[in-house]
Amino acid sequence: MQIPIEYYLILSAFMFIVGVTGVLTKRNAIIVFMSVELMLNSANLTMITFASYLGSSVGQLFVFFVMTVAAAEAAIGLAIIIAIFRNKLTVNIDEINILKW
């Protein structure tokens, strides 16, 4: 417990920023999804850090629920990507612009 809490928070902020950069620069829909998972995990690290330093288990419960939602999101998102690939034969998000006005 003698590691300062700032170290964990800065590591979490760094991973979140890397995820943001991935979402903004990558054009492959699957890698964009993986960057979103990275951002979810950095938020999880923050919650575990505070739960541990405060001696409370509520933060870990929230991480449990975030994991559930992430699993559901991955399943639905990958199913949508497969459905799009079947129609347009690409997963490049610049070419999937039929909803773009």
Place this chain on the structure above:
Amino acid sequence: MSIQTILFFVFGITSAVSSVLMITRRNAVISALFLILNFAGLAGLYLLLNAQFIAVAQVIVYAGAIMVLFLFVIMLLRPENEKKFMEANPAVKTFAVIIAVLIFVQLVYLIFFSHPSSIPKADIAASVKAGTIEEIGRELFTNYILPFEAAGFLLLAATIGALVLAKKKFD
């Protein structure tokens, strides 16, 4: 330098470097493998933070189930190389990196400005007790029973939704 500090830096540097490598590789399979390495490093950090149950769930659910699903879809779809776009639009990359650096500087400023170290720390015994599967299970089945059931229902809905979305339309 204690063993905890050494372990923190080993796992932290593993996580940070593998996350950067994940978004810089052009091959999607290699990106997924680096993301798995990142999740393994995070599981080590969770163990260091006395969250045993979440660490095991991280390895099983994330590095096991979710990433296998990702790798499966990547190998199923064979996405093309994305080199061409970045060479055509270097401005997008520059803009994204500038935005990311700005937000990072802002977050670091906030973290140091708010002095989270001044929070009175719980003793290690309370922290270890909070991370056991016994404590989490008790909370989950007493105070948080409604969100727990909702999460179960969400997983059921996601399973059915994924089946309906991904199956071939046969009419």
